[in-house]
Amino acid sequence: MNLLTNLINGIGLGSVYAIIALGYTMVYGIAKMLNFAHGDVIMVGAYMCFCATTYLNLPVPAAILIAMVVCTVLGVLIEGLAYKPLRRAGSLAVLITAIGVSYFLQNMALLIWGSAPKTFTSVVPFGAVSLFGGELIISWETIITVLANIVIMIGLALFTKMSRTGKAMRAVSEDKDAAELMGINVNKTISITFAIGSALAAIAGVLLCSSYPVLMPTTGSMPGIKAFTAAVFGGIGSIPGAMLGGLLLGIIEIFAKSYISTQLSDAIVFGVLIVVLLVKPTGLLGKKIAEKV
Protein backbone atom coordinates (compact mmCIF):
# COMPACT_ATOMS: atom_id res chain seq x y z
CA MET A 1 0.00 0.00 0.00
CA ASN A 2 2.93 2.29 0.75
CA LEU A 3 4.06 1.94 -2.83
CA LEU A 4 0.61 2.81 -4.14
CA THR A 5 0.34 5.83 -1.83
CA ASN A 6 3.69 7.11 -3.06
CA LEU A 7 2.72 6.53 -6.66
CA ILE A 8 -0.51 8.48 -6.23
CA ASN A 9 1.25 11.33 -4.45
CA GLY A 10 3.84 11.35 -7.20
CA ILE A 11 1.16 11.60 -9.85
CA GLY A 12 -0.42 14.46 -7.88
CA LEU A 13 2.82 16.42 -7.62
CA GLY A 14 3.67 15.50 -11.21
CA SER A 15 0.34 16.88 -12.38
CA VAL A 16 1.24 20.28 -10.93
CA TYR A 17 4.62 20.13 -12.66
CA ALA A 18 2.90 19.14 -15.88
CA ILE A 19 0.55 22.13 -15.79
CA ILE A 20 3.47 24.49 -15.15
CA ALA A 21 5.61 22.75 -17.78
CA LEU A 22 2.88 23.39 -20.34
CA GLY A 23 3.41 27.12 -19.97
CA TYR A 24 7.16 26.74 -20.48
CA THR A 25 6.80 24.45 -23.43
CA MET A 26 4.10 26.42 -25.25
CA VAL A 27 6.01 29.67 -24.91
CA TYR A 28 9.25 27.98 -25.96
CA GLY A 29 7.53 26.37 -28.93
CA ILE A 30 6.16 29.62 -30.23
CA ALA A 31 8.61 32.32 -29.14
CA LYS A 32 11.73 30.10 -28.94
CA MET A 33 12.54 31.55 -25.54
CA LEU A 34 12.71 30.29 -21.98
CA ASN A 35 10.40 32.38 -19.88
CA PHE A 36 12.11 32.01 -16.51
CA ALA A 37 9.55 34.35 -14.96
CA HIS A 38 6.90 31.68 -15.49
CA GLY A 39 7.48 30.15 -12.04
CA ASP A 40 6.92 33.52 -10.41
CA VAL A 41 3.62 33.96 -12.20
CA ILE A 42 2.55 30.83 -10.28
CA MET A 43 3.43 32.59 -7.03
CA VAL A 44 1.42 35.68 -8.05
CA GLY A 45 -1.55 33.44 -8.87
CA ALA A 46 -1.38 31.79 -5.47
CA TYR A 47 -1.16 35.16 -3.66
CA MET A 48 -4.14 36.46 -5.63
CA CYS A 49 -6.23 33.47 -4.64
CA PHE A 50 -5.03 33.81 -1.03
CA CYS A 51 -5.93 37.53 -0.87
CA ALA A 52 -9.32 37.02 -2.50
CA THR A 53 -10.36 34.34 -0.02
CA THR A 54 -8.66 35.74 3.10
CA TYR A 55 -9.15 39.51 2.80
CA LEU A 56 -12.16 39.79 0.49
CA ASN A 57 -13.92 36.67 1.76
CA LEU A 58 -14.77 35.68 -1.77
CA PRO A 59 -15.88 32.14 -2.58
CA VAL A 60 -13.21 29.81 -3.95
CA PRO A 61 -14.36 29.74 -7.61
CA ALA A 62 -14.35 33.56 -7.73
CA ALA A 63 -10.90 33.64 -6.13
CA ILE A 64 -9.49 31.21 -8.69
CA LEU A 65 -11.06 33.22 -11.48
CA ILE A 66 -9.46 36.42 -10.16
CA ALA A 67 -6.08 34.68 -9.93
CA MET A 68 -6.42 33.50 -13.54
CA VAL A 69 -7.44 36.92 -14.84
CA VAL A 70 -4.62 38.72 -13.00
CA CYS A 71 -2.03 36.19 -14.20
CA THR A 72 -3.31 36.36 -17.78
CA VAL A 73 -2.98 40.15 -17.79
CA LEU A 74 0.42 39.87 -16.10
CA GLY A 75 1.65 37.35 -18.68
CA VAL A 76 0.54 39.51 -21.61
CA LEU A 77 2.13 42.59 -19.99
CA ILE A 78 5.44 40.79 -19.37
CA GLU A 79 5.51 39.63 -22.97
CA GLY A 80 4.57 43.01 -24.40
CA LEU A 81 6.86 45.14 -22.23
CA ALA A 82 9.89 42.92 -21.68
CA TYR A 83 10.12 40.33 -24.46
CA LYS A 84 8.45 41.83 -27.53
CA PRO A 85 11.04 44.63 -27.93
CA LEU A 86 13.68 41.87 -28.02
CA ARG A 87 12.03 39.79 -30.75
CA ARG A 88 14.98 40.24 -33.12
CA ALA A 89 17.63 40.30 -30.39
CA GLY A 90 19.97 37.45 -29.48
CA SER A 91 18.74 34.67 -27.23
CA LEU A 92 21.15 35.63 -24.45
CA ALA A 93 19.56 39.09 -24.14
CA VAL A 94 16.12 37.49 -23.88
CA LEU A 95 17.31 34.95 -21.30
CA ILE A 96 18.83 37.65 -19.08
CA THR A 97 15.66 39.71 -19.40
CA ALA A 98 13.56 36.73 -18.34
CA ILE A 99 15.73 36.23 -15.25
CA GLY A 100 15.36 39.95 -14.55
CA VAL A 101 11.58 39.75 -14.80
CA SER A 102 11.65 36.78 -12.43
CA TYR A 103 13.57 38.75 -9.75
CA PHE A 104 11.35 41.76 -10.36
CA LEU A 105 8.20 39.74 -9.63
CA GLN A 106 9.72 38.11 -6.53
CA ASN A 107 10.76 41.47 -5.12
CA MET A 108 7.44 43.09 -5.91
CA ALA A 109 5.78 40.28 -3.96
CA LEU A 110 8.26 40.85 -1.13
CA LEU A 111 7.30 44.53 -1.01
CA ILE A 112 3.58 43.86 -1.12
CA TRP A 113 3.22 40.77 1.06
CA GLY A 114 6.46 40.71 3.08
CA SER A 115 8.82 37.82 3.57
CA ALA A 116 6.86 35.98 6.28
CA PRO A 117 5.20 32.88 4.83
CA LYS A 118 1.42 32.89 4.62
CA THR A 119 -0.54 29.78 5.34
CA PHE A 120 -2.56 29.04 2.26
CA THR A 121 -5.99 27.63 2.96
CA SER A 122 -6.68 24.75 0.64
CA VAL A 123 -9.32 25.50 -1.99
CA VAL A 124 -10.58 21.95 -1.58
CA PRO A 125 -13.13 21.77 1.24
CA PHE A 126 -13.10 17.97 1.64
CA GLY A 127 -10.69 15.89 3.66
CA ALA A 128 -9.36 12.72 2.19
CA VAL A 129 -10.62 9.50 0.73
CA SER A 130 -9.82 6.47 2.84
CA LEU A 131 -9.67 3.13 1.06
CA PHE A 132 -8.94 -0.45 2.13
CA GLY A 133 -9.87 0.19 5.74
CA GLY A 134 -7.60 3.22 6.08
CA GLU A 135 -4.56 1.64 4.46
CA LEU A 136 -4.69 3.86 1.37
CA ILE A 137 -5.44 7.53 1.94
CA ILE A 138 -5.77 9.88 -1.02
CA SER A 139 -6.29 13.57 -0.39
CA TRP A 140 -8.94 15.37 -2.39
CA GLU A 141 -6.30 17.93 -3.36
CA THR A 142 -4.44 15.17 -5.19
CA ILE A 143 -7.58 13.91 -6.90
CA ILE A 144 -8.58 17.38 -8.05
CA THR A 145 -5.05 18.19 -9.22
CA VAL A 146 -4.92 15.05 -11.33
CA LEU A 147 -8.39 15.71 -12.75
CA ALA A 148 -7.51 19.33 -13.53
CA ASN A 149 -4.37 18.16 -15.31
CA ILE A 150 -6.35 15.70 -17.45
CA VAL A 151 -8.99 18.29 -18.35
CA ILE A 152 -6.31 20.86 -19.26
CA MET A 153 -4.39 18.38 -21.40
CA ILE A 154 -7.44 17.27 -23.35
CA GLY A 155 -8.62 20.87 -23.70
CA LEU A 156 -5.27 22.06 -25.02
CA ALA A 157 -4.91 19.12 -27.40
CA LEU A 158 -8.33 19.86 -28.89
CA PHE A 159 -7.63 23.59 -28.97
CA THR A 160 -4.37 23.29 -30.91
CA LYS A 161 -5.78 20.67 -33.24
CA MET A 162 -9.19 22.14 -34.01
CA SER A 163 -9.40 25.85 -33.39
CA ARG A 164 -8.30 28.56 -35.78
CA THR A 165 -6.14 30.23 -33.13
CA GLY A 166 -4.68 26.88 -32.10
CA LYS A 167 -3.68 26.10 -35.66
CA ALA A 168 -2.21 29.57 -36.00
CA MET A 169 -0.14 28.85 -32.88
CA ARG A 170 1.23 25.69 -34.44
CA ALA A 171 2.00 27.50 -37.67
CA VAL A 172 3.82 30.33 -35.85
CA SER A 173 5.80 27.85 -33.77
CA GLU A 174 7.03 26.16 -36.94
CA ASP A 175 7.84 29.16 -39.11
CA LYS A 176 7.09 32.77 -38.17
CA ASP A 177 7.71 34.29 -41.60
CA ALA A 178 5.64 31.68 -43.41
CA ALA A 179 2.85 32.16 -40.86
CA GLU A 180 2.95 35.90 -41.46
CA LEU A 181 2.65 35.25 -45.20
CA MET A 182 -0.55 33.27 -44.49
CA GLY A 183 -2.05 36.39 -42.93
CA ILE A 184 -1.50 35.30 -39.32
CA ASN A 185 -0.82 38.12 -36.87
CA VAL A 186 2.31 36.64 -35.29
CA ASN A 187 2.58 39.14 -32.43
CA LYS A 188 -1.02 38.60 -31.42
CA THR A 189 -0.57 34.83 -31.54
CA ILE A 190 2.47 35.04 -29.26
CA SER A 191 0.50 37.21 -26.81
CA ILE A 192 -2.33 34.67 -26.76
CA THR A 193 0.18 31.93 -25.97
CA PHE A 194 1.53 33.88 -23.01
CA ALA A 195 -2.04 34.52 -21.86
CA ILE A 196 -2.93 30.82 -21.92
CA GLY A 197 0.35 29.78 -20.25
CA SER A 198 -0.12 32.36 -17.49
CA ALA A 199 -3.74 31.41 -16.83
CA LEU A 200 -2.55 27.82 -16.43
CA ALA A 201 0.19 29.05 -14.09
CA ALA A 202 -2.49 30.58 -11.86
CA ILE A 203 -4.30 27.23 -11.68
CA ALA A 204 -1.02 25.47 -10.94
CA GLY A 205 -0.25 27.98 -8.18
CA VAL A 206 -3.58 27.41 -6.48
CA LEU A 207 -3.27 23.62 -6.75
CA LEU A 208 0.34 23.60 -5.59
CA CYS A 209 -0.37 25.71 -2.51
CA SER A 210 -3.46 23.67 -1.69
CA SER A 211 -1.26 20.60 -1.32
CA TYR A 212 1.83 22.39 0.07
CA PRO A 213 0.32 25.34 1.95
CA VAL A 214 3.38 27.55 2.58
CA LEU A 215 3.15 30.70 0.47
CA MET A 216 6.00 33.20 0.15
CA PRO A 217 7.59 35.28 -2.62
CA THR A 218 9.97 32.48 -3.60
CA THR A 219 7.28 29.78 -3.62
CA GLY A 220 7.16 29.66 -7.40
CA SER A 221 10.83 29.46 -8.20
CA MET A 222 11.68 25.86 -7.25
CA PRO A 223 8.54 24.33 -8.79
CA GLY A 224 9.20 26.60 -11.77
CA ILE A 225 12.70 25.21 -12.25
CA LYS A 226 11.46 21.64 -11.75
CA ALA A 227 8.66 22.16 -14.26
CA PHE A 228 11.18 23.61 -16.70
CA THR A 229 13.23 20.46 -16.13
CA ALA A 230 10.08 18.41 -16.76
CA ALA A 231 9.51 20.26 -20.04
CA VAL A 232 13.08 19.56 -21.18
CA PHE A 233 12.81 15.99 -19.91
CA GLY A 234 9.70 15.35 -22.00
CA GLY A 235 11.03 17.28 -25.02
CA ILE A 236 10.66 21.03 -24.92
CA GLY A 237 8.09 22.38 -27.35
CA SER A 238 5.98 19.20 -27.14
CA ILE A 239 2.68 19.35 -25.25
CA PRO A 240 2.43 15.57 -24.58
CA GLY A 241 6.12 15.78 -23.62
CA ALA A 242 5.30 18.31 -20.89
CA MET A 243 2.62 15.98 -19.55
CA LEU A 244 4.89 12.93 -19.53
CA GLY A 245 7.91 14.83 -18.22
CA GLY A 246 5.88 16.42 -15.41
CA LEU A 247 4.33 13.14 -14.27
CA LEU A 248 7.61 11.23 -14.35
CA LEU A 249 9.43 13.98 -12.50
CA GLY A 250 6.77 14.07 -9.78
CA ILE A 251 6.85 10.30 -9.36
CA ILE A 252 10.67 10.17 -9.29
CA GLU A 253 10.78 12.97 -6.73
CA ILE A 254 8.28 11.35 -4.35
CA PHE A 255 9.92 7.92 -4.69
CA ALA A 256 13.36 9.38 -4.10
CA LYS A 257 12.06 11.18 -1.02
CA SER A 258 10.49 8.13 0.56
CA TYR A 259 12.93 5.37 -0.44
CA ILE A 260 16.30 7.08 -0.76
CA SER A 261 16.72 10.40 0.97
CA THR A 262 14.72 13.59 1.45
CA GLN A 263 17.85 15.70 1.16
CA LEU A 264 19.04 14.02 -1.99
CA SER A 265 15.68 13.95 -3.80
CA ASP A 266 16.31 17.10 -5.85
CA ALA A 267 19.78 15.93 -6.79
CA ILE A 268 18.30 12.63 -7.95
CA VAL A 269 15.61 14.41 -10.00
CA PHE A 270 18.17 16.56 -11.81
CA GLY A 271 20.52 13.58 -12.15
CA VAL A 272 17.83 11.67 -14.03
CA LEU A 273 17.37 14.67 -16.31
CA ILE A 274 21.08 14.69 -17.14
CA VAL A 275 21.06 10.99 -17.94
CA VAL A 276 18.00 11.31 -20.19
CA LEU A 277 19.52 14.25 -22.06
CA LEU A 278 22.77 12.35 -22.54
CA VAL A 279 20.93 9.41 -24.07
CA LYS A 280 18.27 11.40 -25.94
CA PRO A 281 19.20 15.08 -26.30
CA THR A 282 15.77 16.09 -27.65
CA GLY A 283 14.00 14.77 -24.53
CA LEU A 284 11.64 11.81 -24.34
CA LEU A 285 9.08 13.01 -26.89
CA GLY A 286 11.10 15.76 -28.55
CA LYS A 287 10.92 15.64 -32.30
CA LYS A 288 13.56 16.21 -34.83
CA ILE A 289 12.32 16.53 -38.36
CA ALA A 290 14.75 16.42 -41.21
CA GLU A 291 14.01 19.07 -43.79
CA LYS A 292 13.68 17.93 -47.37
CA VAL A 293 15.18 20.02 -50.11
Added chain:
Amino acid sequence: MGKILEVNDINVYYNQIHAIRDVSLEVNEGEIVALIGANGAGKSTTLRTISGLLRSKTGSIIFDGEDISKVDAYKLVSRGLSQVPEGRRIFLQMTVQENLDMGAFTRKDGIKESMRAVFEQFPRLKERRNQVAGTLSGGEQQMLAMGRAIMSRPKLLMLDEPSMGLSPILVQQVFDIIKLLHESGTTILLVEQNAEMALEIADRAYVLESGSIKLSGTGAELAASEEIKKAYLGG
Protein backbone atom coordinates in the same frame (compact mmCIF):
# COMPACT_ATOMS: atom_id res chain seq x y z
CA MET B 1 -5.13 46.47 -68.23
CA GLY B 2 -4.56 48.23 -64.92
CA LYS B 3 -1.45 48.15 -62.86
CA ILE B 4 -1.77 45.77 -59.94
CA LEU B 5 1.69 46.46 -58.51
CA GLU B 6 3.97 49.44 -58.83
CA VAL B 7 7.29 49.49 -57.00
CA ASN B 8 8.97 52.91 -57.03
CA ASP B 9 12.59 53.48 -56.08
CA ILE B 10 12.94 51.14 -53.13
CA ASN B 11 16.20 50.85 -51.19
CA VAL B 12 16.69 48.02 -48.73
CA TYR B 13 19.57 47.56 -46.29
CA TYR B 14 20.74 44.58 -44.24
CA ASN B 15 22.52 46.42 -41.44
CA GLN B 16 25.28 48.22 -43.38
CA ILE B 17 24.83 46.36 -46.63
CA HIS B 18 22.89 48.17 -49.32
CA ALA B 19 21.05 45.17 -50.79
CA ILE B 20 18.54 46.84 -53.11
CA ARG B 21 19.32 50.11 -54.94
CA ASP B 22 16.58 52.27 -56.46
CA VAL B 23 14.58 49.32 -57.75
CA SER B 24 11.38 50.16 -59.63
CA LEU B 25 9.15 47.70 -61.38
CA GLU B 26 5.53 47.17 -62.24
CA VAL B 27 3.13 44.35 -62.87
CA ASN B 28 -0.07 44.74 -64.91
CA GLU B 29 -3.18 42.71 -64.26
CA GLY B 30 -3.07 39.38 -66.06
CA GLU B 31 0.68 39.38 -66.71
CA ILE B 32 3.44 37.00 -65.80
CA VAL B 33 6.43 39.15 -64.92
CA ALA B 34 9.78 37.51 -64.24
CA LEU B 35 12.56 38.86 -62.09
CA ILE B 36 15.79 37.11 -63.03
CA GLY B 37 19.38 37.45 -61.93
CA ALA B 38 22.27 35.62 -60.38
CA ASN B 39 22.42 34.28 -56.85
CA GLY B 40 22.61 37.19 -54.41
CA ALA B 41 21.43 39.79 -56.92
CA GLY B 42 18.59 40.79 -54.59
CA LYS B 43 15.63 38.97 -56.17
CA SER B 44 14.31 37.43 -52.97
CA THR B 45 15.00 40.61 -51.03
CA THR B 46 12.84 42.51 -53.50
CA LEU B 47 9.97 40.04 -53.07
CA ARG B 48 10.27 40.02 -49.29
CA THR B 49 10.12 43.82 -49.32
CA ILE B 50 6.97 43.82 -51.44
CA SER B 51 5.30 41.31 -49.12
CA GLY B 52 6.23 43.40 -46.07
CA LEU B 53 8.73 41.05 -44.40
CA LEU B 54 11.46 43.63 -45.06
CA ARG B 55 11.18 47.42 -45.20
CA SER B 56 12.42 49.87 -47.78
CA LYS B 57 13.99 53.13 -46.58
CA THR B 58 12.67 55.07 -49.56
CA GLY B 59 10.03 55.09 -52.28
CA SER B 60 6.64 53.46 -52.36
CA ILE B 61 5.00 50.14 -53.14
CA ILE B 62 1.55 50.61 -54.64
CA PHE B 63 -0.57 47.47 -54.65
CA ASP B 64 -4.08 47.56 -56.05
CA GLY B 65 -4.11 51.37 -55.81
CA GLU B 66 -2.81 51.74 -52.24
CA ASP B 67 0.63 52.30 -50.77
CA ILE B 68 1.49 49.16 -48.80
CA SER B 69 5.10 50.00 -47.97
CA LYS B 70 4.25 50.56 -44.29
CA VAL B 71 1.54 47.92 -43.90
CA ASP B 72 2.19 44.84 -41.72
CA ALA B 73 2.90 41.74 -43.78
CA TYR B 74 0.03 39.73 -42.32
CA LYS B 75 -2.50 42.33 -43.42
CA LEU B 76 -1.55 42.04 -47.09
CA VAL B 77 -2.89 38.53 -47.59
CA SER B 78 -6.52 39.57 -47.22
CA ARG B 79 -5.84 42.42 -49.69
CA GLY B 80 -4.92 39.85 -52.31
CA LEU B 81 -1.14 39.58 -52.17
CA SER B 82 0.28 36.11 -51.70
CA GLN B 83 3.84 34.85 -51.70
CA VAL B 84 5.32 31.39 -52.06
CA PRO B 85 8.57 31.90 -50.20
CA GLU B 86 11.96 30.62 -51.24
CA GLY B 87 12.51 27.07 -50.04
CA ARG B 88 8.70 26.51 -49.94
CA ARG B 89 8.45 26.93 -46.18
CA ILE B 90 5.40 24.71 -45.81
CA PHE B 91 4.45 23.68 -42.28
CA LEU B 92 6.23 20.32 -42.11
CA GLN B 93 4.53 19.11 -38.93
CA MET B 94 1.02 19.88 -40.13
CA THR B 95 -0.98 17.74 -42.54
CA VAL B 96 -1.44 18.65 -46.20
CA GLN B 97 -5.02 19.65 -45.50
CA GLU B 98 -4.00 21.81 -42.52
CA ASN B 99 -1.39 23.56 -44.66
CA LEU B 100 -4.07 24.39 -47.21
CA ASP B 101 -6.34 25.60 -44.38
CA MET B 102 -3.58 27.96 -43.28
CA GLY B 103 -3.50 29.34 -46.82
CA ALA B 104 -7.14 30.31 -46.42
CA PHE B 105 -6.55 31.69 -42.90
CA THR B 106 -7.92 35.15 -43.65
CA ARG B 107 -10.94 33.91 -45.63
CA LYS B 108 -14.39 33.34 -44.21
CA ASP B 109 -16.29 31.59 -46.99
CA GLY B 110 -15.77 29.61 -50.14
CA ILE B 111 -12.88 27.70 -48.58
CA LYS B 112 -14.31 24.29 -49.48
CA GLU B 113 -14.66 25.26 -53.14
CA SER B 114 -11.08 26.55 -53.25
CA MET B 115 -9.87 23.38 -51.60
CA ARG B 116 -11.67 21.33 -54.24
CA ALA B 117 -10.11 23.44 -56.99
CA VAL B 118 -6.63 22.99 -55.54
CA PHE B 119 -7.15 19.23 -55.25
CA GLU B 120 -8.30 19.17 -58.86
CA GLN B 121 -5.15 20.96 -59.92
CA PHE B 122 -2.90 18.85 -57.71
CA PRO B 123 -4.40 15.34 -57.45
CA ARG B 124 -1.31 14.15 -55.54
CA LEU B 125 -2.20 16.48 -52.71
CA LYS B 126 -5.69 15.05 -52.52
CA GLU B 127 -4.30 11.53 -52.18
CA ARG B 128 -2.07 12.72 -49.36
CA ARG B 129 -4.38 15.19 -47.69
CA ASN B 130 -4.10 13.58 -44.24
CA GLN B 131 -0.40 12.97 -44.44
CA VAL B 132 2.05 15.14 -42.50
CA ALA B 133 3.65 17.56 -44.97
CA GLY B 134 7.19 16.66 -43.85
CA THR B 135 6.75 13.22 -45.42
CA LEU B 136 6.08 14.61 -48.92
CA SER B 137 8.73 14.55 -51.65
CA GLY B 138 10.38 17.82 -52.71
CA GLY B 139 8.15 18.15 -55.77
CA GLU B 140 4.99 17.49 -53.76
CA GLN B 141 6.09 20.06 -51.20
CA GLN B 142 6.41 22.64 -53.97
CA MET B 143 2.90 21.76 -55.18
CA LEU B 144 1.66 22.16 -51.62
CA ALA B 145 3.37 25.53 -51.25
CA MET B 146 1.71 26.73 -54.44
CA GLY B 147 -1.66 25.24 -53.52
CA ARG B 148 -1.44 26.90 -50.13
CA ALA B 149 -0.78 30.28 -51.74
CA ILE B 150 -3.70 29.84 -54.16
CA MET B 151 -6.03 29.12 -51.22
CA SER B 152 -5.94 32.82 -50.35
CA ARG B 153 -7.32 33.61 -53.84
CA PRO B 154 -4.62 36.18 -54.59
CA LYS B 155 -4.86 39.04 -57.06
CA LEU B 156 -1.10 38.80 -57.34
CA LEU B 157 0.85 35.61 -56.70
CA MET B 158 4.56 36.02 -56.06
CA LEU B 159 6.69 32.92 -56.52
CA ASP B 160 10.22 32.85 -55.15
CA GLU B 161 12.44 30.31 -56.94
CA PRO B 162 9.77 27.65 -57.41
CA SER B 163 12.16 25.43 -59.39
CA MET B 164 14.89 25.41 -56.77
CA GLY B 165 16.21 21.97 -55.91
CA LEU B 166 13.83 20.10 -58.22
CA SER B 167 14.69 17.58 -60.92
CA PRO B 168 14.28 18.74 -64.56
CA ILE B 169 11.00 16.83 -64.96
CA LEU B 170 9.57 18.43 -61.84
CA VAL B 171 10.80 21.87 -62.95
CA GLN B 172 8.88 21.42 -66.19
CA GLN B 173 5.79 20.41 -64.16
CA VAL B 174 6.07 23.47 -61.96
CA PHE B 175 6.32 25.77 -64.96
CA ASP B 176 3.32 24.05 -66.57
CA ILE B 177 1.35 24.76 -63.41
CA ILE B 178 2.44 28.39 -63.44
CA LYS B 179 1.18 28.63 -67.01
CA LEU B 180 -2.13 27.05 -66.03
CA LEU B 181 -2.55 29.42 -63.09
CA HIS B 182 -1.86 32.32 -65.40
CA GLU B 183 -4.38 31.09 -67.95
CA SER B 184 -7.00 30.83 -65.24
CA GLY B 185 -6.52 34.55 -64.58
CA THR B 186 -3.90 34.84 -61.83
CA THR B 187 -1.33 37.62 -62.16
CA ILE B 188 2.14 36.33 -61.36
CA LEU B 189 5.44 37.84 -60.31
CA LEU B 190 8.05 35.14 -60.70
CA VAL B 191 11.55 35.21 -59.25
CA GLU B 192 13.82 32.65 -60.91
CA GLN B 193 17.41 31.72 -61.31
CA ASN B 194 16.42 29.49 -64.19
CA ALA B 195 16.38 32.41 -66.62
CA GLU B 196 15.72 30.37 -69.73
CA MET B 197 12.46 28.88 -68.54
CA ALA B 198 11.34 32.05 -66.82
CA LEU B 199 11.81 34.15 -69.96
CA GLU B 200 9.96 31.55 -71.98
CA ILE B 201 6.72 32.01 -70.06
CA ALA B 202 7.07 35.65 -68.99
CA ASP B 203 5.22 38.49 -70.70
CA ARG B 204 7.85 40.88 -69.40
CA ALA B 205 10.97 40.53 -67.33
CA TYR B 206 13.46 42.51 -65.29
CA VAL B 207 17.10 41.61 -64.84
CA LEU B 208 18.50 42.33 -61.41
CA GLU B 209 22.25 42.67 -60.90
CA SER B 210 23.93 43.62 -57.61
CA GLY B 211 20.72 45.06 -56.28
CA SER B 212 19.77 47.23 -59.27
CA ILE B 213 17.60 46.68 -62.31
CA LYS B 214 19.97 46.31 -65.23
CA LEU B 215 17.63 45.52 -68.09
CA SER B 216 13.96 45.12 -68.74
CA GLY B 217 11.80 44.16 -71.67
CA THR B 218 9.44 41.51 -72.94
CA GLY B 219 10.37 37.91 -72.29
CA ALA B 220 11.13 37.34 -75.96
CA GLU B 221 13.27 40.48 -76.25
CA LEU B 222 15.40 39.56 -73.29
CA ALA B 223 15.71 35.93 -74.37
CA ALA B 224 17.10 37.19 -77.70
CA SER B 225 19.48 39.74 -76.18
CA GLU B 226 23.17 38.91 -76.58
CA GLU B 227 23.97 40.26 -73.15
CA ILE B 228 21.42 38.03 -71.45
CA LYS B 229 22.47 35.00 -73.47
CA LYS B 230 26.04 35.46 -72.37
CA ALA B 231 25.36 36.15 -68.72
CA TYR B 232 22.37 33.98 -67.87
CA LEU B 233 21.55 31.52 -70.59
CA GLY B 234 24.93 29.85 -70.88
CA GLY B 235 25.54 30.82 -74.48
